[in-house]
Amino acid sequence: MxxxxxxxxxxxxxxxxxxxxxxxxxxxxxxxxRIPVDVQVVLGSATMPVSNLLKLGRGAVVPLDHRVGEPVDVVVNGRLIARGEIVVVEDDNSRFGVSLTEIVGPTGSIE
Known part of the structure; x- marks a missing residue:
């Protein structure tokens, strides 16, 4: 209500x-x-030359800058709004979700 x-x-x-x-x-x-928003969970990022990118094939591993256990960023419409931990969805063990641990304030501060 x-x-x-x-x-x-x-x-x-x-x-x-x-x-x-x-x-x-x-x-x-x-x-x-009812306005749709684009929600992204950023697991990490990597930088590499185009020549290395073209060499990637099926099964290739691209190392990211985040480590296991570090919080992931939750981005809405290109703006960081929260951080969280990756969890397995209880109802479907083949799916992942995000448990929010920190909310980022409007000035970029963590609340």
Whole structure:
């Protein structure tokens, strides 16, 4: 239950008809909640010359700059928002997930 549900119903003049503010706010919130975002979990990165990249084949291993056990970055629409640990999804042992351990504040600080 949100704060919008507890707010008193108010009206705004809109021509001949009156529009309830509570309903308008809920509709705006519903629109915002449907916006798709791109979520990425960054396991690490690597830099290599194009010549080495072209030599990669099936089964090749590319060493990353992160080590096992280090937190991974959670990035939304290109912006770091959190850090977390890789976990195995309980319902499906063939899938991985991320358990968030730190939330990055708007100024880049950890909360």
């Amino acid at each position: 949100s704060d919008l549900d507890d707010a008193p119903l108010q009206h705004v003049e809109a021509g001949v008809d009156e529009i309830p503010i509570k309903a308008t706010n809920q509709q705006n919130l519903d629109v915002i909640l």
